[in-house]
Amino acid sequence: MIKIRLKDGSEKQYEAGISVLEVAKDLSEGLARAACAGSVNGKTVDLRTKLNENCDLNILTFNDEEGKKAFRHTASHILAQAVKRVFKEAKLAIGPAIEDGFYYDFDKEGSFSAEDLEKLEAEMKKIVKEELPIEKFELSREEALKLMEEKGETYKIELINDLPEGSVISFYKMGEFVDLCAGPHLMNTKFVKAFKLTQVAGAYWRGSEKNKMLSRIYGTSFPKKNELDEHLAKVEEAKKRDHNKLGRELGLFTTSDIIGQGLPLLMPKGAKVVQILQRFVEDEEEKRGYVLTKTPLMAKNDLYKVSGHWDHYKDGMFVLGDEEKDEDVFALRPMTCPFQFTIYNNDQKSYRDLPIRYAETSTLFRNESSGEMHGLIRVRQFTISEGHLVVRPDQLEEEFKGVVDLINFMMDTLGIKEDITYRFSKWDPNNKEKYIGSKEEWERTQGIMKNILDHIGINYKEAEGEAAFYGPKLDIQFKNVHGKEDTIITVQIDFALAKRFNMTYVDRDGEKKHPYIIHRTSIGCYERTLAMLIEKYAGAFPTWLAPVQVKVLPISEKYHDYVEKVVKILQNRGVRVEPDYRAEKIGYKIREARLQRIPYMLIVGEKEAYENTVSVRSRKNDDEGSMDLQAFVDRIVEEIQNKER
Structure with missing residues (x-):
């Protein structure tokens, strides 16, 4: 008999050789159904793992980070199996779980299209419905090489060759599909209920530009469809906030191929x-x-040799000159x-x-x-x-x-x-x-x-x-x-x-x-x-940070003189203000200012010019009505000085 200490500190006794999954079933059928992996003495293991000595055990579900990884790693294998069914000539590279999802790299003639992803999702659904048991087996290094050579999986062969002589190497089998993998994985494909392939990108084999460019398919997966839907909704919201997109739309930054990558x-x-x-x-x-x-933007490499950067960071530096020539080298x-x-x-x-x-x-x-x-x-x-x-x-x-x-x-x-x-x-x-x-x-x-x-x-x-x-x-x-x-x-x-x-x-x-x-x-x-x-x-900076804090919008050109007065008063108090003198309807001007995330819009017409007031529209409160000009100026200056959010 062995003693197993559980997450809550309690201890239970079992016969040696019991699996992690069997312990989960003994504790609760519901826990067993939700289980993705186990943690034995702090190490993440398969549910198949046999327990032969006293240990600490935690049953990991999708709510645990390592449980998520096991779940999504299984989804990456389902993707790889689908690719091998649909594109038989494709070679397998690697397919780990990552934060919020998974990916798998493939060597395939041409990239994957949007239509290809649809076909692969359909094939993945078939694999899930087939409820394929996921079986683990181990081979010697020589046997592993022979198996991958028979399958023509050149990238797997390279990975195996990097392992030490005498290594025992693990594989996982799902129906006709076999993949070199350390695991852990779920027990069956049926548990991966909800998934989505999200994008295709290029990725160099082993992250080196010297190697071949592979096709990487990204995806995500969840136990339930509603969880997937919630995640995809968040992703769509994230796309709207993505600085790379929004920053360009708002005229904050741009890039140019003629200048170079990474130089915004x-x-x-x-x-x-x-x-x-x-x-x-x-x-x-x-x-x-x-x-x-x-201090200077560059220095002789002598300085970096003293600091150690030349030995430890040289590859990350822009070097000017040639060390092999008899000349000063700068960086x-x-x-x-x-x-x-x-x-x-x-x-x-x-x-x-x-x-x-x-x-x-x-x-x-x-x-x-x-x-x-x-x-x-x-x-x-x-x-x-x-x-x-x-x-x-x-x-x-x-x-x-x-x-x-x-x-x-x-x-x-x-x-x-x-x-x-x-x-x-x-x-x-x-x-x-x-x-x-x-x-x-x-x-x-x-x-x-x-x-x-x-x-x-x-x-x-x-x-x-x-x-x-x-x-x-x-x-x-x-x-x-x-x-x-x-x-x-x-x-x-x-x-x-x-x-x-x-x-x-x-x-x-x-x-x-x-x-x-x-x-x-x-x-x-x-x-x-x-x-x-x-x-x-989402581009709507607090007023103190906004590049334009106030937009002054005249109802017609008759009030341009009053607009100039308002602008000068605000500028004299340090407020960043722009007038909009275009011959456009006021509604159009307001909509454009909103799209530019301007904190305040001041609309002026006959009444405002006569009474020395402004009609205030703010990002926070929308239409705030008429306000004394000086009162508004004092208000926004205080907001800026206090760096209010």
């Missing part, structure tokens, strides 16, 4: 929003004791830290001089791969609110807390604090080549950061292998409208670069010592922040 052009309205944000950030940082620097800067460290070293510092808080609005360059480019989210040139704090060990916690407080203030003012999450990014001790510094330095610095985060009291998750090459970091994460998570802000504790740059301060005891450095941004990359705000507000 901010148009006057988008540039105005970024200017507002930049002034806001720089003013707030100055209040908090930051000093401004302005566009991917970050500002080495430049600000050089400024620090301009003279000897005392312990009394610390902390020093450097800030810079920095234009940076990173050679992102073409497949990673997306609107304003991931670009090759961007501007960031970058800063570095040089601190003594006894100042580290207080200064780190100050950085987090600044970030939270920024996010709260922008109205997105409730949408962010925190990630403590640590090093991967099994991949030491990726980092500089010793194990002891990493463990000590990570311990310091963990204590600080716990003292701050924020709710964070840990991620191994996501640290910078010179130290652990706190990542502030944000999901775009499509559910993809991006890092928008980082705070890093650096124990290594001060030594590399020989940055010192004279301590109380007269000895020279190396400081700690905190790398941080306060609002992140301005382009990415603009994208985030477009999606958060």
Whole structure:
């Protein structure tokens, strides 16, 4: 007999060899029907898995993240089986579950059309109705290679060849379909009740541009149709908010093939929003004791060799010149830290001089791969609110807390604090080549950061292998409208670069010592922040951020003189205002201003000109009626100053 401790802490005894599914059935038939996988001692396993020793067991359903993955991984196999039935010549690559769905990559002559997706969905429905049992079996490496060679699955052969000699390799079988896979999977195809194939994209085999371009089919799946319908409705809403679409429609940014991928052009309205944000950030940082620097956009590679970027980040940099020739090699800067460290070293510092808080609005360059480019989210040139704090060990916690407080203030003012999450990014001790510094330095610095985060009291998750090459970091994460998570802000504790740059301060005891450095941004990359705000507000920015805050609409040209008066009064109070002098009907002008998400429209005619009033229409309240001009001006100025949302 073995003891199994369940999620609620209770224990049950069973004969050794019982499966996870059999335990679920013993607990509840309903739980067994909903079960997608199991978690044994924290490891996700198949429902088929036999339990032979004492363990902790949690039955995973679609409500659990790992349960969703097992469910959707099964859906990806159903898709692959459908493709092999409809397009017999197609070769299988990989097909994992991903957030909100799944995909599968295929090598097929030509891409998949919209009509092809319809055929594949119909075939998938047949497979589900066939209620095919999903069976797991294992083969030796040699047997696995022979099976895939017989089937002509060249990509699977490559994957098997990468596995160590002597490996036991698992496969899953559904009717006539067999796929190389580690699992886990559902027990039967019948459980995948609702699914939708959403799009086709190109994807390089193994993510490398050197390899063949494959066709990737994306999809999503749910246990019930109403859940699928709800999800698809959210996706449609997300498309409406997608900054890549909406930002162009609102004239905030554009791109041009002749300029290049990942190099967006901010148009006057988008540039105005970024200017507002930049002034806001720089003013707030100055209040908090930051000093401004302005440094070059490029440097000799000698600088990056000292910092370690040349060894650890060169592939992500734009390099100017040829190392093999006897000439200077330069690189566009991917970050500002080495430049600000050089400024620090301009003279000897005392312990009394610390902390020093450097800030810079920095234009940076990173050679992102073409497949990673997306609107304003991931670009090759961007501007960031970058800063570095040089601190003594006894100042580290207080200064780190100050950085987090600044970030939270920024996010709260922008109205997105409730949408962010925190990630403590640590090093991967099994991949030491990726980092500089010793194990002891990493463990000590990570311990310091963990204590600080716990003292701050924020709710964070840990991620191994996501640290910078010179130290652990706190990542502030944000999901775009499509559910993809991006890092928008980082705070890093650096124990290594001060030594590399020989940055010192004279301590109380007269000895020279190396400081700690905190790398941080306060609002992140301005382009990415603009994208985030477009999606958060569906283009309807809060008044203080709106590129145009007021549109003045005359009923006819007779009142243009009064419009000019209204515009000048508003401009003199710092309000961004535009008149609309076009010979169009007032209803048309109002509709256009609404489509442009203008916070306020002021309609003026004979009555308003005579009484020195304006007829106010606002985005929030629609028709607010007549208002004294000065009263409206005072109201909007106060709203802007308070940064109301």
